[in-house]
Amino acid sequence: MNAYAPILVLGAIAAAFAVGSVVMASLTGPKRYNRAKLEAYECGIEPTPQPVGGGRFPIKYYLTAMLFIVFDIEIVFLYPWAVSFDALGIFGLVEMLLFIATVFVAYAYVWRRGGLEWD
Amino acid sequence: MHLAAAYDTLAFFGRDPWWLVLLKAVFCFAFLVLTVLIAIVWERKVVAWMQLRIGPNRHGPWGLLQSLADGVKLALKEDLVVKGADKAVYILAPIVAAIPAFMSFAVIPFGPAGNEVSIFGTRTPLQLTDLPIALLYILATASVGIYGIVLAGWSSGSTYPLLGGIRSSAQMISYEIAMGLSFAAVFIYSGSMSTSEIVASQQPTWFAVLLPVSFIVYIVAMVGETNRAPFDLPEAEGELVGGFNTEYSSLKFAMFMLAEYVNMVTVSAVASTLFLGGWRAPWPISTFWEGANHGWWPMLWIVLKIQLLLFFFIWLRGTLPRLRYDQFMKLGWKVLIPVSLVWLVMVSAVRALRNEGYDFTKVLLYVGAPLAAVLLVALIADVVRKKPEEPPAAAPPAAFDPMAGGYPVPPLPGQELPPVPRRRRRTPQLQDALNGADHSEGS
Amino acid sequence: MSTLLAAAGSLEPAARSYLSPTGQEIVFLLVGVLVLGAAVVSVTTRQLVHAALWLVVALGGLAVEFLLLTAEFVAWVQVLVYLGSVVVLVLFGLMLTRAPIGRSPDADSGNRPAALAVGAASAATLVTLVVDAFRSSWIDLSGPAGTTRLTGEFLFSHWVLPFEALSVLLLAALVGAIVLSRAKGDGTKPRPGNLRTVLTKTKER
Numbered sequence: 218m219n220a221y222a223p224i225l226v227l228g229a230i231a232a233a234f235a236v237g238s239v240v241m242a243s244l245t246g247p248k249r250y251n252r253a254k255l256e257a258y259e260c261g262i263e264p265t266p267q268p269v270g271g272g273r274f275p276i277k278y279y280l281t282a283m284l285f286i287v288f289d290i291e292i293v294f295l296y297p298w299a300v301s302f303d304a305l306g307i308f309g310l311v312e313m314l315l316f317i318a319t320v321f322v323a324y325a326y327v328w329r330r331g332g333l334e335w336d
Numbered sequence: 337m338h339l340a341a342a343y344d345t346l347a348f349f350g351r352d353p354w355w356l357v358l359l360k361a362v363f364c365f366a367f368l369v370l371t372v373l374i375a376i377v378w379e380r381k382v383v384a385w386m387q388l389r390i391g392p393n394r395h396g397p398w399g400l401l402q403s404l405a406d407g408v409k410l411a412l413k414e415d416l417v418v419k420g421a422d423k424a425v426y427i428l429a430p431i432v433a434a435i436p437a438f439m440s441f442a443v444i445p446f447g448p449a450g451n452e453v454s455i456f457g458t459r460t461p462l463q464l465t466d467l468p469i470a471l472l473y474i475l476a477t478a479s480v481g482i483y484g485i486v487l488a489g490w491s492s493g494s495t496y497p498l499l500g501g502i503r504s505s506a507q508m509i510s511y512e513i514a515m516g517l518s519f520a521a522v523f524i525y526s527g528s529m530s531t532s533e534i535v536a537s538q539q540p541t542w543f544a545v546l547l548p549v550s551f552i553v554y555i556v557a558m559v560g561e562t563n564r565a566p567f568d569l570p571e572a573e574g575e576l577v578g579g580f581n582t583e584y585s586s587l588k589f590a591m592f593m594l595a596e597y598v599n600m601v602t603v604s605a606v607a608s609t610l611f612l613g614g615w616r617a618p619w620p621i622s623t624f625w626e627g628a629n630h631g632w633w634p635m636l637w638i639v640l641k642i643q644l645l646l647f648f649f650i651w652l653r654g655t656l657p658r659l660r661y662d663q664f665m666k667l668g669w670k671v672l673i674p675v676s677l678v679w680l681v682m683v684s685a686v687r688a689l690r691n692e693g694y695d696f697t698k699v700l701l702y703v704g705a706p707l708a709a710v711l712l713v714a715l716i717a718d719v720v721r722k723k724p725e726e727p728p729a730a731a732p733p734a735a736f737d738p739m740a741g742g743y744p745v746p747p748l749p750g751q752e753l754p755p756v757p758r759r760r761r762r763t764p765q766l767q768d769a770l771n772g773a774d775h776s777e778g779s
Numbered sequence: 780m781s782t783l784l785a786a787a788g789s790l791e792p793a794a795r796s797y798l799s800p801t802g803q804e805i806v807f808l809l810v811g812v813l814v815l816g817a818a819v820v821s822v823t824t825r826q827l828v829h830a831a832l833w834l835v836v837a838l839g840g841l842a843v844e845f846l847l848l849t850a851e852f853v854a855w856v857q858v859l860v861y862l863g864s865v866v867v868l869v870l871f872g873l874m875l876t877r878a879p880i881g882r883s884p885d886a887d888s889g890n891r892p893a894a895l896a897v898g899a900a901s902a903a904t905l906v907t908l909v910v911d912a913f914r915s916s917w918i919d920l921s922g923p924a925g926t927t928r929l930t931g932e933f934l935f936s937h938w939v940l941p942f943e944a945l946s947v948l949l950l951a952a953l954v955g956a957i958v959l960s961r962a963k964g965d966g967t968k969p970r971p972g973n974l975r976t977v978l979t980k981t982k983e984r
Contacts, residue, residue: 219350221846223465224442226361231438234365235431235591242415242587255419257494258582264494276960278506279875281665282868283956285509287949288673289864292516293856294942295680296472297931299523302684303691304928309935310688312942317677319946323953324673330957333669335662422880425828468926472855479863483835486870490828493880502874509867529927 280332284324291320346530348449349466356455360464364441371642372597373403379650386654407590415586420493429491430584430591433484437598440477443470444605447615447634449532462615462635463532470531471519474606475512478561482508484595485580492583500579503569503661510665511560511567514672518554521547521676521683522610535614544611549679551611553672558603560668562596564649566656567664604645605638612641682707807847814840822894825882831869838862849920852927 257264298305298313305312327333352360377392377400384391392399417423447453447462454460467473482505489501523529525546526537534543544551560567581592608614615634622628628637659667682703689699736751738744747753800808814837821833838861845854934942 220346220465220467222350223352223357223361224439226357227364227442227464228435228439230361230365231435232431234438235434238587238591239427239431242411242413245411246414246586247412248414254414254416257418257420257492259495276875278502278871279868280956280960281506281510282864282871283953284669285513286860286864286868287953288513289516289860290945290949292475292513292520293860294934294945295517295520296523296529297852297927298935299520299684300527300529300927301931301935302524302687303527304932305935307688307692310684312935312939313684314681315943316946317681319943319950321677323950326950327953327957328670332957332960333665335665420880422826422828425832467851469851469855472852472859472927476855476858476863479859479867482863482867486867487832490870490874491880498874502871505867506871509864512863 277332277335280327284327284332287320287323291317346449346466346468346532348451348461349463349532352460353458356458356460357464359455360460361442364444364464365438368438368441368598368601369594371601371646372594373407374400375597375600375646376403376406378646379653382647382650383654386651410590411587413586415588416583418492418494418583421583422491422493425487425491426583427588429484429488430588430595431484432487433481433595434591434598436477436481436484437595437602440474440602441598441605443467443473443531444602444609444638445532445535445614446638447632448629449536452630453632461532462632466530466532469529471523471529471534471606471610474602475516475519478599479509479512481595481599484592488584488592489580492580494583496578497580497582500582504563504580507563507567507569507664507668508561510668511557511672514553514668514676515557515561517673517676517680518550518557519610521550521680524684524687531609531614535609535616538613538616542611542613542616544613547611547679547683549675550683551607553676553679554607554611556667556672558607559649559652560664562599562603562649564596564600565653566658568653568658569661569664600646600649601642604642604649607645608638608641614638678707803847807844810840810843810847814844822898827873828870828880831866831873834869835862835866838866848918852930 294316295313298309302309380402381391381399392402395401395405417426442464443466445461445463445466449461449463449466451459451461453462485508486501486505489497489499489504492498522534522543525543526534528534528537563569581589584592615629615638616622617625617628617633617637627633685703686699689702690696694702736747736753738747738753817833817836817840821830821837824830824833838857842854842857842862845851845857
């Protein structure tokens with residue numbers, strides 16, 4: 218755990234700097250009230266009223282995040298496999314090839330169903 | 337500590353006295369801030385030269401103090417909190433963006449792990465710290481940094497930041513996959529995830545030479561991950577104003593800028609460490625000068641490599657136009673990820689066969705033949721496959737009503753604006769000119 | 780902090796007493812309380828996105844707990860997978876439908892008693908199970924048990940079947956996501972620019 222002390226120290230310095238800057242900004246800057254300044258910025262026109270419920274996003278983003286989780290988990294398994302690759306031998310290789318192939322089937326399915334199209 | 341005892345170079349870490357830890361941490365922080373300040377001026381200068389301009393030249397010699405002046409200016413600006421914002425999250429977001437950016441730099445080695453230098457009489461490695469899972473740590477902190485952006489976009493309570501924030505986070509997670517996959521091939525060769533071990537295992541050859549495909553994938557992914565041109569879609573000024581930080585002002589805005597540039601420095605440092613030999617002297621120097629890899633000299637090489645990669649970022653920005661969002665996602669998901677997966681399988685197959693003692697030609701045969709077969713099958717399938725027939729002519733689209741939602745919206749592709757009512761016919765030439773202008777607008 | 784770091788290296792077998800906890804154990808308990816608090820706030824807050832953020836705190840606290848148990852690899856995997864992607868998915872899911880700023884009084888589905896009962900029951904089961912399994916055993920944290928190399932070698936030699944089964948699970952998850960997101964518009968491309976299709980009613984301003 219000793220190796221984590223420097224990380225904590227660096228994190229503390231960064232945190233002090235970031236919080237300090239944000240606090241300082243509220244002290245050093247001028248404050249002149251103007252109603253228009255506090256409106257949401259939309260290129261100078263009156264802000265478009267927000268739709269009820271805050272609007273919607275394409276489901277693509279959800280699908281991307283889902284695909285990201287799947288590949289993230291794949292990466293998480295690839296790393297220990299890669300680190301002890303030489304010790305695992307051919308058996309480890311075959312194991313991982315099976316795993317990659319199965320995930321690749323999922324990937325090919327998503328591709329085929331248009332989950333990767335963004336136009 | 338027992339954890340580290342299993343490894344060689346890792347045994348050198350976690351033994352510094354507290355003042356040395358503090359000194360090194362302050363050095364890392366100062367190095368990042370200084371590099372960023374210089375990089376911003378340098379970027380503006382270089383881009384200006386590339387565009388035959390002069391660039392900043394008012395503040396300090398050659399405009400060197402420009403970033404400092406910008407910082408002071410930002411500090412003296414009004415600190416706005418927009419009306420519709422979620423105040424707590426709005427203030428938290430720049431802090432969340434900045435802290436992980438700095439923290440991931442902690443495991444970058446500036447020199448060999450062998451206690452080669454002496455700082456105030458204490459022998460120590462030129463590296464803040466190292467972990468057995470250092471690169472997993474870098475990936476994890478990078479993924480925490482995404483929160484700063486997505487929260488900034490959401491908490492502003494405004495349309496452009498929300499779009500920019502979501503876009504940006506989708507982009508970063510997409511390219512994080514390619515980045516993570518390109519690391520795996522390196523780990524196969526180094527047998528470790530610690531940065532010092534990875535540099536140590538690049539003894540005769542850099543991994544950029546051994547694993548060129550991984551290197552290229554990483555380079556592309558690192559530009560995408562840091563939202564830099566030509567992948568700077570989140571802040572595409574033409575369509576999204578400023579992206580997720582539109583509603584931010586003063587030093588809060590500066591925090592996002594700082595985080596972006598710090599991330600650039602970090603990914604450049606990771607690229608140097610993983611693929612470009614880290615603190616090792618480049619090839620011609622290392623052949624005739626033994627001392628180049630010892631003492632304080634390694635620091636020079638890694639700083640040079642980081643600066644070169646930063647110049648590469650600037651060069652890209654000065655050269656390439658911005659990609660469209662669908663092209664960008666296509667590159668990430670349909671090119672980088674399959675390429676790096678196939679490459680990983682090839683690298684591991686070659687490595688496993690060589691470990692088993694097969695000679696090179698056989699390895700080439702066993703790995704190359706299936707690959708060639710797959711390519712052939714794909715080629716034939718592509719030629720033989722029936723081309724999709726032309727879709728039947730679509731029915732003419734319904735008349736487009738720009739005011740349907742209660743306020744005007746622009747037409748979508750394929751929709752025509754309704755004709756603008758004319759007052760009366762004037763001269764024929766003028767009428768033609770008007771028609772032409774109208775047509776180009778509507779298409 | 781320094782006491783924690785000092786304690787981590789000096790876990791003597793002689794110090795096995797509940798009455799004189801080491802610094803590491805104290806921190807472990809404190810972080811545990813923090814995780815519990817964040818989890819409770821996460822399920823009780825009326826602001827949807829804030830709930831997701833408290834979930835981040837709870838999951839990050841769990842990563843710290845893993846780290847204190849010297850399972851470094853698992854700890855950072857927790858950060859990478861849960862903080863870095865699962866909660867991002869949750870946030871995207873929220874913004875997919877709605878992520879209003881401020882309170883959402885209609886977010887409560889009225890299932891509170893049932894949810895409380897299920898939560899309490901599963902917590903009780905887990906506590907009973909864990910206490911029963913590790914009642915008085917002492918786990919020595921000084922070994923290299925949490926390293927990547929060991930994790931990898933165990934995983935790929937002793938746990939092959941679960942590992943391969945996991946890939947099928949991932950496949951199923953993705954297919955499920957596709958089926959959910961493409962239930963109606965089969966084959967048809969989504970309309971470009973449909974970010975703001977729900978614009979029928981506008982909020983009073």
